[in-house]
Amino acid sequence: RKAGFSGAKTERMFELMDGFLKNDPVSLQKDILHHVEYTVARSRFSFDDFEAYQALSHSVRDRLIERWHDTQQHFKKKDPKRRSLSNSVINLGIKDQCAEALSQLGFEYEVLAEQEGDAALGNGGLARLSACQMDSLATLDFPAWGYGLRYQYGLFRQIIIDGFQHEQPDYWLNFGNPWEIERVHVSYPVKFYGSVKEEVVNGKKCKVWIPGETVEAVAYDNPIPGYGTRNTINLRLWAAKPSEGLDIESYNTGDYINAIVNRQKAEIISNVLYPDDRSYQGKELRLKQQYFFVSASLQDIIRRFKDMHNNFDEFPDKVALQLNDTHPSISVVELMRVLLDEEHLSWKRAWNIVCKVFTFTTHTVLPEALEKVPMDLFETVLPRHLQIIYDINFAFMEELKNKIGKDYVRLSRMSIIEEGAVKNIRMANLSIVCSHTVNGVSRAHSELLKTRVFMDFYELWPEKFQYKTNGVTQRRWIVVSNPSLCALISKWLRTESWIHDVDLLTHLKNHASNPELQYEWKMVKKINKMRLAEYIETMSGVKVSLDAMFDVQIKRIHEYKRQFLNILGVIHRYDCIKNMEESDRRKVVPRVCIIGGKAPPGYEIAKKIIKLCHAVAEKINNDTDIGDLLKLVFIPDYNVSVAELVIPGSDLSQHISTAGHEASGTGSMKFLMNGCLLLATADGSTNEIIEEIGAENMFIFGAKMNEVPKLREKESTIKAPLQFRRVVRMVRDGYFGFKDYFKSLCDTVENGKDFYLLGSDFTSYLEAQAAADRAYVDKEKWCKMSILSTAGSGRFSSDRTIEDYAEKTWGIKPCKLPL
Amino acid sequence: RKAGFSGAKTERMFELMDGFLKNDPVSLQKDILHHVEYTVARSRFSFDDFEAYQALSHSVRDRLIERWHDTQQHFKKKDPKRRSLSNSVINLGIKDQCAEALSQLGFEYEVLAEQEGDAALGNGGLARLSACQMDSLATLDFPAWGYGLRYQYGLFRQIIIDGFQHEQPDYWLNFGNPWEIERVHVSYPVKFYGSVKEEVVNGKKCKVWIPGETVEAVAYDNPIPGYGTRNTINLRLWAAKPSEGLDIESYNTGDYINAIVNRQKAEIISNVLYPDDRSYQGKELRLKQQYFFVSASLQDIIRRFKDMHNNFDEFPDKVALQLNDTHPSISVVELMRVLLDEEHLSWKRAWNIVCKVFTFTTHTVLPEALEKVPMDLFETVLPRHLQIIYDINFAFMEELKNKIGKDYVRLSRMSIIEEGAVKNIRMANLSIVCSHTVNGVSRAHSELLKTRVFMDFYELWPEKFQYKTNGVTQRRWIVVSNPSLCALISKWLRTESWIHDVDLLTHLKNHASNPELQYEWKMVKKINKMRLAEYIETMSGVKVSLDAMFDVQIKRIHEYKRQFLNILGVIHRYDCIKNMEESDRRKVVPRVCIIGGKAPPGYEIAKKIIKLCHAVAEKINNDTDIGDLLKLVFIPDYNVSVAELVIPGSDLSQHISTAGHEASGTGSMKFLMNGCLLLATADGSTNEIIEEIGAENMFIFGAKMNEVPKLREKESTIKAPLQFRRVVRMVRDGYFGFKDYFKSLCDTVENGKDFYLLGSDFTSYLEAQAAADRAYVDKEKWCKMSILSTAGSGRFSSDRTIEDYAEKTWGIKPCKLPL
Incomplete structure (x- = not known):
């Protein structure tokens, strides 16, 4: 046409x-x-x-x-x-x-x-990571396409009423989205339900999937420009629309209106983002979202491949597919299905292609947190895929028996299918079996994968296992969000090249003690603190002093991230100040403690932590006895825009997860780039940050990853330190009100149930905080540490992550558009 | 801002x-x-x-x-x-x-x-009428705003499979709509359900409606340009979106996903057009659609009024609101509610305003077809409105008692509330009581209103009753759809002014017998017949002869429109030809009978008529004995685009409703403008067409409006003519197959149940058809009749209708944009 x-x-x-x-x-x-x-x-x-x-x-x-x-x-x-x-x-x-x-x-x-809302199309760091990586892919000229779902409602908005979190859907598309281009003619049918029949095609037996429902996936394109290059790549998001296909049965029952209303429900598939990426319920809608995303994207990729090629054996030379966690892992089965049932390749040939195409990155640290899908749900929604999984698993089990013999315990651990009263499909096992490379997201995480999460698989295929430490883009986290710092860096490095060649940042080290740079560095920090102070006053009515240390913990609220530990530390500080002589008070380093983050809607304990933060803040901020020595502020509705404001204005930032629970953590990297000092446990990527910045320029505390299991064993027998018991007691006794409400929260850290080890880390946490206080008093020293933080942050750019992936995992090369 | x-x-x-x-x-x-x-x-x-x-x-x-x-x-x-x-x-x-x-x-x-789909935002002639009127309003420079609903799915597409109708939703917006402008910031909350409380505001008792659900109405603007003027008016359509308001209760139950999915259902309100404007089920969704439309439009109108005025007593000087049928009649109550509860006017002052603002046009011919809403449904969905209706009705009943005394039978007939086992709100009575003018849509319809539908009200308020015969716009129905005829007319009138000054068409009469015009006229018809013949061949595979008379009946399929009569006539013609001598066959005028139209999805008999048409066509078109002498074609998915193709290519068109059942009928006017001859009953506007064109230039048949009631009484006692019984018998006996399926259809016209009088009109119908055959043989005569049809069509332009309304009903004047 x-x-x-x-x-x-x-x-x-x-x-x-x-x-x-x-x-x-x-x-x-x-x-x-x-x-x-x-x-x-x-x-x-x-x-x-x-x-x-x-x-x-x-x-x-x-x-x-x-x-x-x-x-x-x-x-x-x-x-x-x-x-x-x-x-x-x-x-x-x-x-x-x-x-x-x-x-x-x-x-x-x-x-x-500021009129633009966030496109909150994911939740937590995992989603922001993808955005950083797309930016790096474009800037580094890699020929990449991104795929995702165009959620009608992104991550909920957090509304705080009386200190309690309420969730409001984010109707971000209601005001239009000028950045997307609707591709009305790029759409693919996605099938669900139904049954599988056997047919003979060209003399060969074939499986034919007769779907029970068909939904249309329509493409919305979002151009992603690179920096310092004309290359501009595409993020294609899929929206679900009712299929136009004639559906005689449901339309000839006479009740036309009801039939349409039912059909309209197709759109629900892409309507709403699941607000928690760490808990997987075996919900039908979730599985349908995953398959919808996978099927549309693969159809698009295959269509483009077939436009230029006609031999599928070339597919792995032209296409590398990256599974970002297990959410899209059904795509390995989908590609098998297409090659077998639609392209009529033999099993062997199809399997050979699939194994060369996929690479898998996992973000999980605990075996029990790996995604599983109940088999009966799978059979209902994707009957043909279940058959293929059986076949893949049968072949894998046979191969495994040949290698390791009839070790049925181990065989059953490694099987893609989990047996038991409720049978499940193990999405991670499926991904590992079908991918040529399995990546962790930090060196520490990689160790966990080898020794804990995927031990059996590592023993079998050690060559598959790699790691690529996550990174963040300096374009967003310095250039966009901290323009003053950006200008200062360019001035001292005498170039803007660091914006795309981030290793140049190390040259800042040469000037770290230069008083002139230090002066300007402090000015930049002051400007950003003023901006943040204004925001805090607008949001919460609390006036904060610019002389205070701005101490920030912003991230998803989770027990393992230990915002509770932070709050207990604040209570301890408050308690100390209250009991101090006036003369000692004069020596106290004033603090503004800032906490922000959303709790997953169904996560009661996380919601109690938010309420506790407000209750404690209420007490402290209104205590005239305390004044500017201590303030506690909760910043509501934490999102990327808020982060861009808060991070440049922070002095200290906390990354205090129980060691062994954060796979990588990218928040710390954003603070690092902005010259904030880190108070952190040796978890995830922090271990690598220590290597780069030096422990002497940070405040590291708490149990190490290898100490945690033993501490847990002992936990019920050892008494927590007195200081810890005292502050928990204050909460328990209703010192901040809401005594009954906070009871179950206190229970999570006492009576031998302190799984996340708040008690055993409390003393060293307080010591690290004290060290930070001491360092803050020495302005030159602090400023030098700050400059060294930024200077050492280059290794944590997503540019480096992407270059690693391109070279070691995907085998792709830049493809630069000539000027 | x-x-x-x-x-x-x-x-x-x-x-x-x-x-x-x-x-x-x-x-x-x-x-x-x-x-x-x-x-x-x-x-x-x-x-x-x-x-x-x-x-x-x-x-x-x-x-x-x-x-x-x-x-x-x-x-x-x-x-x-x-x-x-x-x-x-x-x-x-x-x-x-x-x-x-x-x-x-x-x-x-x-x-x-041709790439553009129809915006099928209404069904049947009533919807197209609004489009014609908007065009006239713009062209005549009237300061008008149109309001409607932006249905996600317009009128269903008709798919024919094996001769049976299937309905497919029309996903017209899936491919974007460049004509609309989304007004993300023009939106109003629309409330539903809940309860009414009494409050004291400024010392006055007030009713406050506490809604149970709030839905947002977002505006989509569609500019409507006038012809030969720069004036361009607006058609504002409302789409339903979930409200952004915080809804704590439903969001704090933890099941966030389900809460959103539920809230999403708000959009259903504007999703789908009810496909039948003649049958009103008391469905909740329907009532919600009506109120959604009314509430948003009134909020918009009042906002605009208040921008420039602050005294509501001026409202009637600045705003005239036209109720097009009873669908928006809840707006009279809504305006009362706003004036009473929100603007805090007294009842008397508010009522005084309402009575000066509204005018009502009805399209109904049978009292039993008037819209009713069950009271309990009303009470649930719009509790405050029900209270106001009670108050309006009470005042009205009191006034009436004063005038007519305690005639309780009549009082109960005129009451807005219908008593009985199931109480109902009579929407038409409500509209009449609150409007200053009630319009019929043709002179004949006006008679029906006075003598049958609203007899009681006419007796009470004769001065309220007027009529404005409907019209169609020559811009769409000649200029756009028949460009060759348009050029020919302009050539012979030596001006294009008729496009906005349609009375000029009468001058064509002067040339009606001019052989030169006749030659060119016939050429134009031939071109249009060729186009139509091609379309027929593409759609149905049937080749038709251009020498045949193209005899068309396209409109909604309804028993009262008597497509069945047409088909029985075709069967009769077929039967005659089959039984003819070869010599007589040579004298037969060849015919292509074309039927098109959608059956309401739940209307079984209408669907059987469609199937019968296909069954008869199958027989006739494959009978080599018949050849080009007779073809029967069903054109699927009749819509405006199809009409634009079919109407210019027709020789004869049928408008054969049982007299007293078509309120006006605008299809006939479109054919008239295109020089097609009418074969029609003296129903609705046809009576006025006869006045204008002369019965001698048409083929009029059948019982007159005043004869129908008597014929119905006698019907069960009189035998239908033999010819009629014979053709019905052919269908009954399975001559065209599907014997069992057609039984119930045959039952509707036999055994004393022939409500629409097909039997008693059959003889005169055949005579009219024979007269048409005779006329068609005399090419000059036919062409003259054709020219006179177009020449006399000016009175049926919507320009004339709108001028009538502006002057006699609304009291508005043109407001022309200077060049």
């Missing part, structure tokens, strides 16, 4: 277009006003900030689209191996021009940028 | 924009290519017809938006009394330029225009 592309016409089309859009302020102004009038459909004499934001976004989007076309065109020509907004302005390099254009029209760039 | 509109900035903004978009082909080409690259986000070297259509639509939309802004601005300045795409190209006057621009790019305008 393409028409009209003969030579003369093409020439005419070429003539008619001006080449690239111009980026001078006047051109930008014209474009913005054009979008105000024709896209937003407002008069150019009457539009508000939000409408100006929409018009600006569309103007930026136009420029993204230009580069993005060229990138896709170029990838197509080169056919490399592939893999699947304020940021845009920075990466396009047109921030200053936009700001100037707007200011002449009477608008402020910063005000407009 | 508006910023930056001081003098200097405004000047700068003015400078930056080029004034109006240009309409020369090169400018259009540039715009189209710009939209291909940046809006559709395709490369300018690779886009298909659909994408070109999207780009073209957006280019046209840009131009619409310009005029639309200016119109709204102008209306605002003048503050007149208001009332609530190929067409766009015509009305903008840029069709030729677009065609030229596209052809140079290698695309055909016609092909692109």
Whole structure:
């Protein structure tokens, strides 16, 4: 259906277009006003900030689209191996021009940028990690495609009423999303339910899946620009729509309205993000989301492959598929199904392809937390896939028996199918068996995988196991969120190259003791603290002193992350100050303790921690006896925008999970880049940060990973330190009110049930806090430590992570669009 | 939040924009290519017809938006009394330029225009009537706003499988809708359920409605351009979205996912169009749709009123609200509620305003077909409204008793509340009581209202009753759908003014016998018949002869519209031809009988009529004995696009409802404008067409309206004519197969149950058909009749209807945007 592309016409089309859009302020102004009038459909004499934001976004989007076309065109020509907004302005390099254009029209760039809501399409660090990695993939010119679900409602908004968390759906799409491009004609049917029949096709027996429900997956494209390059890659998100296919049965019952209303329910599949990535309920909707995502993405990848190739044996040369945790692991089975049932390859040939295509990264630290799907649910929703899993597992078990003999205990541990009263599919085992590489996300995590989580598999296939420490992008976490620091770094390094060549940051070490840099460094911190202090006052009404140490813990609320430990420490500090002589009080380093984070909606204990934080804050902040010596603030609705404000304004940040529970942790890296000092346990990636920054420039405390199991064994027999028992007692006795409500929370750390070892780590936690106090008093020393933190953060850029993956796991090379 | 509109900035903004978009082909080409690259986000070297259509639509939309802004601005300045795409190209006057621009790019305008689906936002003639009226309102420069629902799925698509109708939802929005502008910030909360409390506000007792559910109504604007004027008015459609309000109860139960999925159901309200406007089930969803529409529209109207006025007594001077049938009649109660409970006006003052604002047009002919809502449903969904209805009814009953005394039978007939085992609200009575004018839609309909449907009310308030015969717009039904005829008319009238001054068409009468015009007239008809013949062959595989008379009946399938009579007539014709001598066959006028229309999904008899049509067609079309003498074709999925193709290609059209059952009928008017001869009963507006065209230029048959009641009484005692019994017997005996299936259909016209009088009208129907055959043989005579039909169609333009309404019912004046 393409028409009209003969030579003369093409020439005419070429003539008619001006080449690239111009980026001078006047051109930008014209474009913005054009979008105000024709896209937003407002008069150019009457539009508000939000409408100006929409018009600006569309103007930026136009420029993204230009580069993005060229990138896709170029990838197509080169056919490399592939893999699947304020940021845009920075990466396009047109921030200053936009700001100037707007200011002449009477608008402020910063005000407009704030009109944009977060696209909260994931939850916690895992989701933000993907965003950082996409940014690095684009910047490093890798030919990559990202896939995801276009959730109608992203992660819930956290509303605090009387100190209790309430969840409100995030209707982020209600106000439109200028960054996405709806591809009405890029859509694929996704099948569910039904049964499997056997048919003979060309003399061969074939399995044919007769689905019971078909839902349409429609593509929404989101261009992701690289920094310092014209390469602009694509994040394709899928939305569920009712299928247009004729469904005679349900439509001929006469009750037309009800039939439609039922069919409409298809859209629910992509409606809502599950708000907890650490607990997997065997819910039907969850499984349908996973398969919906996988099936649409694979159809898209295969369609593109078949456009240019006709031999599936070349598939692994052209496609590498990265499983980010087990959520998409059904795709290994789906690819088998397509190759067997639709492309009619033999089992052997299909299996050979699958094993070369997939790589698996796990983020799990505890064997019991691995995702399982009840078999009967699987059989109902994806009957053909269950058959294929049986076949894969049978072959694997046979192979294994040949290698290890009839060790049935071990065989049953490694089986993809978990036997028992309720049979389950083990998604991680499936992923390991079918992937050529299994990655951990930090060195420590890798050790856990080998010795605890996947011990059996490591013994079998040691060569499969690698690790790539997670990273974060300096473009988002310094350039976008801390422009003053960005300018300062560029000034002292005499180059902006560190923005894409992050190793250059180490050169800051040379100047760490330079008083001139230190002076400027402190000024930058002060500016960011002022911004944060203003925000705190607006949000909570609490006035905080800029002389105080800003001590921050922002992340998901979870028992293992030990926000409770932090709060108990604050209570201890409060208790100490209350009992101090006036003369001693003068020596106290003033603190603003900031906690923020969302609790998964069904997680009662996490919600109690939030309430406790508010109860303690209420007490402390209103105690005139204490004044500026101690404040406790809970920042509501923690998200990326809040992080961008809080992180640059922090002095100290806490990453205090029980050792062995955080697979990597990327929050600490963002603080590190912004010159915040870390108070941390030796968990996850912190071990590598210690190597890079030196323990002397951090405040490390608590049990080590290898000590934890023994401590747990002893825990019920050993008394927690007195200080610990005292502060817990204060909570238990109702010193902060809500005595009954907090009882079950106190129970989690007392009476031999202190699984996360708050009691046994408490003393060393207080010592680390005291060390931080002492260091803060010596301003030069503190500032040097701060500069060294930023200087050593280069290793934790997602650029390094992605380069590692590209070289050691995927085997792909950059494919740069010529200028 | 508006910023930056001081003098200097405004000047700068003015400078930056080029004034109006240009309409020369090169400018259009540039715009189209710009939209291909940046809006559709395709490369300018690779886009298909659909994408070109999207780009073209957006280019046209840009131009619409310009005029639309200016119109709204102008209306605002003048503050007149208001009332609530190929067409766009015509009305903008840029069709030729677009065609030229596209052809140079290698695309055909016609092909692109076909890419657009119908916006099937209503069903049957009533919905299309609104579209014609909006077109007339814009063209005649009236300051009007249209409101409606933005159904996710419009009227179902009709799929025919083995001759049976199946319904498929019409996912028209899946492919985007370039014509609408989403107004993310124009949204209103709409409340449902809950309870009513009494409160004291400023010392006055007030009723406060505490809703149980709140749904958000979001506006989608659709600019409607006038022809030959820059005025461009707005059709605002409402979509339901989940409310953003915090709903603590449902969100704190822990099951977050389920809570969201439940809340998501809000969207169902605007999801699906009820496919039958003649049968009203007391369904909750239907009532919610009606109130959703009414509440959002009234909030919008009141907001706009309050922007410029602060005294509600001026409301009737500035706002006239037209109730199109009883579907929005809850708005009278809603306006009372707002004035009483929210604006705190006294009952008397509020009632006084309401009575001056509303006018009511009914489309119903039978008292038993008037809409009723069960009281208990009403009480659940709209508890406060029920209270107000009680109060209105009480006042009305008191007034009535004073006038007519204690005639309880009559009082109970006129009451808004129907007593009985199941109590109901009579929506029509409510509308009449609260409106200052009640309109019928044709003179005949008006008689029915006075003597049958609203006899009691007519006796009480004769001055309220008026009628405005419906009309259709010549812009759609000649200019857009029959361009050859359009050119021919303009040539012979030596002006295009008839396009907005339709009375000029009468001048065609002067040339009706001119052989030159007749020659050209016949050529135009031939071209249109060729187009239709091609379509028939594509759709059904049946080849039809262009020499045959194309005899068309396209409209909703209903017993009262008597498609069954038509089919029985076809069977009779077939039977006659079969039994003819070869010599007589030569004299037979060849016919192509075309039937099209959708059956309401739950209407079994209507569906049987469709199947019968296919069964008879199967027999006749495959009978080599018959050849071109007779063909029967069913055109599937009848809609506006199909009508635009079929109507210009018809010779004869049938409008054969039992007299007294069609309130007006607008299909006949569309055929009339296109010079098709009518074979019709003296029902609805046909009576007025007879006055205008003369019975001698039509084929009128059947019982008159006043004869019908008597015929019904006698029906069971009189034998139907032999010819009729014979053809029904053929169906009954299985001559066309499906004997059992057709039994119940045959039962509806035999054994004294022939409610729609097919039997008693059959003889005169056959005579009218014979007269048409005779007339068709005399080509000159037929052509003259055809020209006279078009010449006399001016009275049936919606321009005339709207002028009548403006002057006699609404009291509004044109408000023309200066050039």
